[in-house]
Amino acid sequence: MTLRQLLAAGMLCAAALVQTAVLAADIPSLGDKLPPHKSTADHSKFKELDKVFKTGPEVTKACLACHNDAAKQVQHTKHWTWEVIDPKTGQKLGKKNIINNFCTSTVSNEKDCMACHAGYGWEDKTFDFSKEESVDCLVCHDSTGTYRKLPGDAGHPIYVRKEFPAGSGKFVEPVDLQKVAQGVAMPTRTNCGTCHFFGAGGDGTKHGDLDSSLRNPPKFLDVHMDAKGLNFSCVNCHKTSQHQVAGSRYELAASRTGKPQPQGKVDDNPASCQSCHGDKPHKESLLHAERLNTHTDTLACQTCHIPEYSRGSVGTEKVWDWSTATKMGPDGKPVLKKDSIGRRAFDSKKGDFVWDSYLKPEYRWFNGKVAFTTRGDKIDPTKTVEINHPEGKPNEPGARIWPFKVHRGKQAYDPELKNLLVVHTAGEDHTALWHNFDWPKAITTGMETAGLPWSGKYDFVSTEMSWPIAHMVAPKGDAVPCAQCHQAEGRLAGIDGIWLPGVHKNELIDTVGWLAAALALIGTLIHGIVRLCVPCRKPRSKA
């Protein structure tokens, strides 16, 4: 390069630097003007929302003025239909059809249960599922934390000041629908938790791995939702497309193989651990990682990484025994007893409850499919009735050993027709169990509403319901230690189809091993005896 070329290159560089400086000076600083919300739209500035709303459906109409396909999308989801058709059996599932192990059935109890429906006005079977303004946008999109729906209002929010629970002396203020509508945002853990943390009538009652401690969880409780760390919201994993939320327990993929799915790519099961971590996620020391990675062919990630569920102060309900419901106190009046930390222990309306926390899961083979006992199905009352049965067997492709919360209880059944009974529990009418404490009246109304026959007799049968555990993932250092499974009577005791070193034995290998050891010992002994008995040879004299 000549001196002239060097000078030219230097001048070009200098010119480029000057140009960059000038351009930078021209760009105004916008940092302090960035809107506080993440959305590209500030809903508080929309004239459609700048008015007083008297009802939820009025707000929905305003939403649909812009989001004109949103209601149609929602109406195709389980959050709206509360119905799922099992593609394998044709069985009608979903909250609309199944009997669960908690409040039992939604049928005839819609006004209460629909506090958790993403809609307005589902009071009975005449509800119009095609009416778009009945879709409740706010329950999922409220960011103010003030939107509240109470049992008894068929899914409507609170419009007038109301005493709740009735007779408690506590009052709930009406929702400011305009404020809520102007503050809509993407769903947060609090939005989803409104129903999924408080399902079955109380915090932590139903799931065991979902309760209000996950609104703002510390790292030990969940590494992904850790409020000071990754701070995942539910929809980070339960990715949503056209309002269809991935990862429902009705269509759960018990295993997913292959590499991690890059973000932004369409995944058939984005709510699985493997979607981000792949099926060979362990990367530490080569041998140990390889050993752990072979476990992923047999175990769900959750089996090791959720050592206990309900790890927090809330706890979870283990037992709901309906057979003691309607028992009154000594004065003949309904009784409500609480346990040592204020959770319901007995309620004359509902029966006995047992709670606990830091619970070791129960483990089962699971292929993602669940068989349900639904209304009208025959049961065997001499055995515990499985409200749902996680299917799957050893060595079945797609099946893994999963952790479950198994909720146990007793429910009313018909001893002649041998099926579970639909009980009209909620309501203020004279047949509601929680109003008049009369089982026959409540069963009559429940079964008539469900369109099912009843012999007129009732008794109680033991039941259980299994809930796969997938949340409350502990930091990796707190995964289940190897020895807790690889020991007699360990965590996986009773699980078929697995070979557990430390637990199982092979007679042939053991015999060969012991024989080898015995022969080695005998050989050594003989050698020693020979050495002792045969006098040492004296060193040869050089002479």
Added chain:
Amino acid sequence: MLKIITGTIVGLVLGALIALGVASQMAGSMMFQERVSPFTVEETVARIQQNILAAGNGWALFGLRYPARPVEAEGGNVLPVMLIEACSVKYSGPILKDDKVRFLSLLMPCKIAVYKKSDGKVYIGIMNAGLIGKLFGSMVGETMADVVRDQEKFLVMDPTKPAPPMVIPKVGEGGGGGAGGSAGGC
């Protein structure tokens, strides 16, 4: 003769070593005891607290600590542990007044641990105050014997009686996962 003396010495040394070995193996279980509770951690704590408050002899709840909390604050998981602290001036007073044994204030207030283990069961852990007391003269020994008698009453739990509410001290939320300082006897 030499053989007898050597044999005796070897025997004594061997005996002492065996005794030491046995003692070191048993020391833990002699100094501390644990038993299974049929109730949840919280209910066990609540029932013990209720018994302490009903025990008389100046017993009062001194605090309730959560040793697992600092671990959780650092992002780690441990199974639940609660530490009930109780004290009685009737028993602590004489010990604290005696210069020779004031160092035993290290053991005050009396503590009862309630914890879950990985087998899923709830355990109650207590210190063998009687054994410790015997090591420090007659006054401490007698006082600790009384403490042991009361401590046994703390642990009697009648499952036919309803679960009492857990007493959560409202003041003194402090480091070490502590929540202490209710009406204390020490």
